[in-house]
Amino acid sequence: xxTVSMNTGLLLASILFLIGLVGVLTRRNILxxxxxxxxxxxxxxxxxxxxxxxxxQADGQVMxxxxxxxxxxEVALGLALILQMHRQHKTLDSNVLNLLKD
Amino acid sequence: MDNILNLLWLLPxxxxxxxxxxxxxxxxxxxxGIAFIGVGTVGxxxxxxxxxxxxxxxxxPPGNSYSQTLWTWFNVAGFSPSITFYLDPxxxxxxFVVTFVGFLIHWYSAESMEEGEGYxxxxxxxxxxxxxxxxxxxxxxxxxxxxxxxxVGLCSFLLIGFWYKDDENSAAARKAFIVTRIGDxxxxxxxxxxxxxxxxxxxxxxxxxxxxxWTQGSSLAFWGAFLLLGGALGKSxxxxxxxxxxxxxxxxSPVSALIHAxxxxxxxxxxxxxxxxxxxxxxxxxxxxxxxGAVTLIIAGFSALxxxxxxxxxxxxxxxxxxxxxxxxxxGAFSSGVFHFFIHAFxxxxxxxxAGAVILALGxxxxxxxxxxxxxxxxxxxxxxxxxxxxxxxxxxxxxxxxSKDEIIWYAFASDKGSIWLWLAAFGGSFITSIYTxxxxxxxxxxxxxxxxxxxxxxxxxxxxxxxxxxxLIAGFVELPEWMGHFAPFSKFLNTALPAVSLANVAGSxxxxxxxxxxxxxxxxxxxxxxxxxxxxxxxxxxxxxxxRLSNFLFEGWKFxxxxxxxxxRPVVWLSRIDKTDFIEKIYGGxxxxxxxxxxxxxxxxxxxxxxxTMGVALGAVITLTIILxx
Numbered sequence: 054x055x056t057v058s059m060n061t062g063l064l065l066a067s068i069l070f071l072i073g074l075v076g077v078l079t080r081r082n083i084l085x086x087x088x089x090x091x092x093x094x095x096x097x098x099x100x101x102x103x104x105x106x107x108x109x110q111a112d113g114q115v116m117x118x119x120x121x122x123x124x125x126x127e128v129a130l131g132l133a134l135i136l137q138m139h140r141q142h143k144t145l146d147s148n149v150l151n152l153l154k155d
Numbered sequence: 156m157d158n159i160l161n162l163l164w165l166l167p168x169x170x171x172x173x174x175x176x177x178x179x180x181x182x183x184x185x186x187x188g189i190a191f192i193g194v195g196t197v198g199x200x201x202x203x204x205x206x207x208x209x210x211x212x213x214x215x216p217p218g219n220s221y222s223q224t225l226w227t228w229f230n231v232a233g234f235s236p237s238i239t240f241y242l243d244p245x246x247x248x249x250x251f252v253v254t255f256v257g258f259l260i261h262w263y264s265a266e267s268m269e270e271g272e273g274y275x276x277x278x279x280x281x282x283x284x285x286x287x288x289x290x291x292x293x294x295x296x297x298x299x300x301x302x303x304x305x306x307v308g309l310c311s312f313l314l315i316g317f318w319y320k321d322d323e324n325s326a327a328a329r330k331a332f333i334v335t336r337i338g339d340x341x342x343x344x345x346x347x348x349x350x351x352x353x354x355x356x357x358x359x360x361x362x363x364x365x366x367x368x369w370t371q372g373s374s375l376a377f378w379g380a381f382l383l384l385g386g387a388l389g390k391s392x393x394x395x396x397x398x399x400x401x402x403x404x405x406x407x408s409p410v411s412a413l414i415h416a417x418x419x420x421x422x423x424x425x426x427x428x429x430x431x432x433x434x435x436x437x438x439x440x441x442x443x444x445x446x447x448g449a450v451t452l453i454i455a456g457f458s459a460l461x462x463x464x465x466x467x468x469x470x471x472x473x474x475x476x477x478x479x480x481x482x483x484x485x486x487g488a489f490s491s492g493v494f495h496f497f498i499h500a501f502x503x504x505x506x507x508x509x510a511g512a513v514i515l516a517l518g519x520x521x522x523x524x525x526x527x528x529x530x531x532x533x534x535x536x537x538x539x540x541x542x543x544x545x546x547x548x549x550x551x552x553x554x555x556x557x558x559s560k561d562e563i564i565w566y567a568f569a570s571d572k573g574s575i576w577l578w579l580a581a582f583g584g585s586f587i588t589s590i591y592t593x594x595x596x597x598x599x600x601x602x603x604x605x606x607x608x609x610x611x612x613x614x615x616x617x618x619x620x621x622x623x624x625x626x627x628l629i630a631g632f633v634e635l636p637e638w639m640g641h642f643a644p645f646s647k648f649l650n651t652a653l654p655a656v657s658l659a660n661v662a663g664s665x666x667x668x669x670x671x672x673x674x675x676x677x678x679x680x681x682x683x684x685x686x687x688x689x690x691x692x693x694x695x696x697x698x699x700x701x702x703x704r705l706s707n708f709l710f711e712g713w714k715f716x717x718x719x720x721x722x723x724x725r726p727v728v729w730l731s732r733i734d735k736t737d738f739i740e741k742i743y744g745g746x747x748x749x750x751x752x753x754x755x756x757x758x759x760x761x762x763x764x765x766x767x768x769t770m771g772v773a774l775g776a777v778i779t780l781t782i783i784l785x786x
Contacts, residue, residue, distance in 0.1 A: 074773060077766075077769050078766060078769055078770060078773070081766070083765075086765075147764065147765045147766060148764060148766075150763075150765075151762065151763030151764045151765075152763055153763050154761050154762050154763030154764075
């Protein structure tokens with residue numbers, strides 16, 4: 054069994070997180086922003102797993118299951134909203150969808 | 156019969172219930188329903204008061220008093236006033252008058268207020284008024300009394316300004332509230348003083364403990380009694396705080412009847428009678444009460460002579476009659492003061508109600524010079540008004556006012572605190588009363604009719620008038636003067652709660668002589684009024700020069716309004732005008748401006764662009780992490 058050191062695991066998680074963050078900041082299409090958020094979520098999930106494995110605690114795995122369930126719910130809701138947005142505004146460009154402002 | 160006295164809490168609770176129902180659901184009821192609730196709750200209250208009275212008289216509770224504790228109000232550092240109702244002869248008499256006369260006034264208003272809007276609002280206020288007054292008279296501690304006291308003030312404000320769409324009425328309401336407020340504040344300070352001295356506000360505890368804590372004539376006793384007197388002066392419209400009452404005429408007539416007869420203005424009399432021990436400890440203040448009473452009754456009597464508005468005449472007469480009650484309290488004749496209150500409640504509410512009927516019939520005409528000839532057209536109103544006027548003028552033997560007022564005039568002379576000067580004031584005031592009262596009667600009901608009758612009063616107006624008219628004639632027989640057989644169950648009943656008057660050594664024949672003079676002058680007053688009514692040219696000297704100035708001076712209530720306006724109101728208004736933008740204002744204005752500016756700045760960041768927000772969150776996270784990791 055190959056063992057992965059904690060540092061390597063956390064590094065992977067942070068890289069994944071940054072990729073997601075950059076995606077959210079740079080993409081204008083809301084669908085892609087949602088996908089980037091999923092990447093960020095999974096990055097945090099990975100960080101939990103790595104920490105759990107390092108300290109030999111089940112909590113990390115439990116937390117990851119929570120995040121997975123939450124992500125599933127969030128995607129269902131987000132996709133439904135995006136669908137509605139597309140129907141009403143005929144676009145998914147977040148620069149155009151800026152009606153909620155002062 | 157303890158169980159009947161247990162109903163005591165229902166007395167204020169029923170009108171309160173009526174108020175709540177009318178205030179919350181008033182708009183949902185028909186006018187019939189509103190009148191049913193408004194009049195009914197007070198009516199049942201009156202009935203219970205009578206039952207309690209009978210039960211009290213037949214089975215007097217031990218110690219001549221009964222108290223019912225409902226719950227403890229609050230408890231702070233050993234100071235724990237409770238919601239307790241206390242029944243003794245004094246509060247019983249006040250309860251009876253408040254509920255019974257209040258009920259008749261409600262009944263009357265069911266018809267007189269039917270036209271116009273705000274029927275439910277009117278009855279809601281009236282019910283609350285009765286409730287507050289009952290709390291005031293039944294309270295066993297001064298804090299609860301003060302709550303009723305302020306409740307009465309609030310309701311009078313609401314009712315005087317009942318027709319609030321007219322600016323003048325609102326101004327009158329504000330004036331009443333502010334002027335009585337001055338007295339209330341004095342009273343509140345007095346209450347603090349009492350708490351400091353006695354550690355409690357329980358009336359019975361203060362009355363029994365006061366002689367031990369305060370020595371007679373000590374300065375603490377003086378200030379305690381004086382501050383409470385201030386409250387009484389404001390509420391009872393006595394000199395120098397009498398200016399609000401004539402303007403309080405802005406409200407509907409039944410409201411004036413309620414304020415002047417059963418509630419509000421008599422609260423001061425009640426307070427002083429209730430706290431009589433304090434005044435016996437402070438003889439200087441008690442003498443002050445007598446002097447204030449005498450001064451007030453003269454001032455108000457002269458002012459009443461010159462008025463032409465029928466309700467203003469009655470208002471000044473109220474001030475003057477309350478002056479008599481204060482005079483009685485001042486010379487130590489407490490039960491006579493309460494007796495005059497008792498009689499006054501009947502005839503003054505009667506006078507206001509029948510004046511209201513006249514005003515209603517003549518299409519809102521207040522000026523007695525434009526009335527006349529109503530004797531034949533409105534016989535019921537004429538006769539009842541005459542009975543009330545007779546009682547007010549204290550016409551001998553047949554009217555109730557004679558028995559109560561002459562007792563006070565006699566004690567003003569004969570009490571060991573009385574003097575010939577007080578007697579002279581009381582006697583002169585009584586003579587003037589008889590003149591202005593009958594001037595009003597002659598102008599209103601005799602001679603030619605000058606204004607057409609546009610409304611004929613119905614039974615709901617007439618029946619209360621008749622009941623009050625009868626009472627104005629016969630209620631005096633519960634207390635006859637000494638030379639008429641010494642039949643005095645009223646003062647005997649009260650003497651378990653109030654001390655009897657102590658007489659100076661005066662020969663018995665003096666009473667007869669003074670009484671005879673009084674009776675002659677009361678009748679002479681009627682004759683003078685008649686003579687001036689028939690020959691108005693006798694008064695022509697009042698139209699020019701010094702006479703005109705004098706009559707103007709009296710007409711404006713001795714220019715007290717002018718005086719207060721120039722000495723108090725205008726300087727304050729002037730100061731607040733020039734001081735509109737002082738530095739304190741800048742501080743508060745600055746807080747507002749800062750918030751407006753911040754709103755503009757942060758409003759910019761709300762641009763609706765979701766990627767900006769994300770950037771903000773990311774930056775925030777980075778900054779937070781940096782702080783945690785490196786600082």
